[in-house]
Amino acid sequence: MGKVRNILQGKGNVVFSVAPTVTVYKAIELMxxxxxxxxxITDAYGKLLGIFTERDYARKLILKGKSSKDTLIGEIMTENPVTVSPDNSIEDCMKTMTNRFIRHLPVVDDGELVGMISIGDVVRYIMDEQRGIIEDLEFYITGHHQ
Structure with missing residues (x-):
C-alpha cells in the first residue's frame, strides 16, 4: 500500500489556510x-494551530447560537489536530480516520505543514491502486489488457 506522499504527488501540496483572526463567515466563504x-488555521509563519471543518461549524457555532460574522475562527477551531507525515502509510491514515471519526489529516514534515489529505483522497487512492492490481492480473491471465 502507498504512502501519504503518493497522494500529495497526485493532488499537489496546495494548502488552504487562514489566520485565527479571520471570521468564521470568511472561512466558510473560502471553503x-x-x-x-x-x-x-496557521499563524503568520505557517505553523499549524488548528483545523476547522464543516462539522465544527455545525457543532460549535450553529448549535450554540453564535454568529459566523461575529465569531473568529480561532475561537471554534479544533486545536492540535491529528497529523500525519508524508511517510505514513495510506492504511494507517484510513485506520486513524476511522478510529477517531475524522475526515481530514494535515500533513506535517519535520514541523512544516506540507499538505492535507481527506478521506476522499484516501478512498480514491485505494480504488486506483486496486484498479491497477486488477488490470495487472487480467494481463497476467489473458496476456493482454481488457
Missing amino acids: SLKNIGGLL
Whole structure:
C-alpha cells in the first residue's frame, strides 16, 4: 500500500489556510469557493494551530447560537489536530480516520505543514491502486489488457 506522499504527488501540496483572526463567515466563504470541507488555521509563519471543518461549524457555532460574522475562527477551531507525515502509510491514515471519526489529516514534515489529505483522497487512492492490481492480473491471465 502507498504512502501519504503518493497522494500529495497526485493532488499537489496546495494548502488552504487562514489566520485565527479571520471570521468564521470568511472561512466558510473560502471553503465554499474552493469546494473543500476542511480549512487549516496557521499563524503568520505557517505553523499549524488548528483545523476547522464543516462539522465544527455545525457543532460549535450553529448549535450554540453564535454568529459566523461575529465569531473568529480561532475561537471554534479544533486545536492540535491529528497529523500525519508524508511517510505514513495510506492504511494507517484510513485506520486513524476511522478510529477517531475524522475526515481530514494535515500533513506535517519535520514541523512544516506540507499538505492535507481527506478521506476522499484516501478512498480514491485505494480504488486506483486496486484498479491497477486488477488490470495487472487480467494481463497476467489473458496476456493482454481488457
